[in-house]
Amino acid sequence: MRDRRRLVGDEGEGRAEAYLRRQGFRILGRNVRSPLGELDLVADDQGVLVFVEVKRRRTGTYGGAIEAVDARKRAKLIQLAAQYLAQHRIHDRACRFDVVLIQDDSGTAEPVQHIANAFDVAGDDLRW
Template identity: 60%
Template sequence: MRGKQYSRSVGTEGERLGEAYLTHQGYRILDRNVRSPFGEIDLVAAQGDVLVFVEIKTRSNLAFGFPEEAVNYSKRQKLERLASWYLARHRKRNQAVRFDVLSILLQGTKSEIRLIQDTS
């Protein structure tokens, strides 16, 4: 089951775990898997008065490093474009925003979740 199908199932499981984790941490989930002309936003959440754009990265092993290492400079720039598009679409131009990365490592029946806040 390796390949795209396996990667998709790992990603789907990561998103499920990530949403539950963030909800437990007090985030209010507003949108999931928001598609735009520029790509997809994994989660849009609120924490207090701040709108949080969350990138979820999930891996099943460390062969390519920790999941959060996949969020490099160009990925952060893309997230900022996606957020600008989302804010304009929802008429929230003066909204306080933050970018978080949720790193999830799935190893068998165990998972390690790390939340990196304010990655901009």
């Protein structure tokens, strides 16, 4: 079961990556792992460092992209981003968090919902 879920997740991340590239993003990393967890995608959008959470859904039953990233997940993403910034010694660079939802039953040619700047982060949360 885990291998199937990972395969589905990887495919969703690939589709999200392709979508973001078409939108002009430069992908800096995919499945960026650390002891704390994993960032799905790290990208550059015209000089802004973007941490992207990708969710794939077979149906719209459980809501859209925002509902897929609850407060606990947001806190984890902030923690992972702070670690990424520290590890890469990145200071004073604009950052944001985007969410990309891939919904298989959307009935459209591009079943992607992209929310740029999906949630706010307090100024000190990304400092190291």
